[in-house]
Amino acid sequence: MSDSYTAREAAKVIGRSERLVRQLAKTGRLEVVSTEPLRVSQESVHRERSSRRAKPEKKPETSAAGITPEQLEQIVSRAVSAAIAEVMPRMLETRDDIERRMAAELAAARQEIELLRQELTQSKTPGLKLPPIGWPFRR
Numbered sequence: 001m002s003d004s005y006t007a008r009e010a011a012k013v014i015g016r017s018e019r020l021v022r023q024l025a026k027t028g029r030l031e032v033v034s035t036e037p038l039r040v041s042q043e044s045v046h047r048e049r050s051s052r053r054a055k056p057e058k059k060p061e062t063s064a065a066g067i068t069p070e071q072l073e074q075i076v077s078r079a080v081s082a083a084i085a086e087v088m089p090r091m092l093e094t095r096d097d098i099e100r101r102m103a104a105e106l107a108a109a110r111q112e113i114e115l116l117r118q119e120l121t122q123s124k125t126p127g128l129k130l131p132p133i134g135w136p137f138r139r
Contacts, residue, residue: 004039014049024048 010030011018022038024030031044067075 004033007038010040010045
């Protein structure tokens with residue numbers, strides 16, 4: 001039986017799966033020598049292998065411009081870095097400007113609160129009782 005292959009051996013020779021070898025044997029493209037376990041003739045296996053086109057070697061993928069994915073990644077990385085370097089200073093200036101404005105508004109609000117506090121203490125007369133804040137009646 002040295003002139004035959006098992007399904008596994010034939011699959012290795014052809015470079016395909018055992019399942020395909022079994023299908024080829026079932027359709028008659030491979031000559032079956034025995035069925036339990038499946039063995040196919042070496043000659044039919046080699047004939048099938050030579051009839052199949054060899055898989056072309058994989059070339060590195062390139063874009064329409066002829067750029068590999070690695071080169072494209074580097075280009076994009078540089079572009080993003082440049083954009084960030086350009087935008088970040090403006091963003092920081094905007095943040096600083098907003099912080100200055102908010103600090104000025106806070107200082108103005110504190111001054112107004114202090115003036116109102118002073119007015120309240122000056123307007124209070126001895127013996128004057130202010131009405132309670134909240135509902136004017138009790139339950």
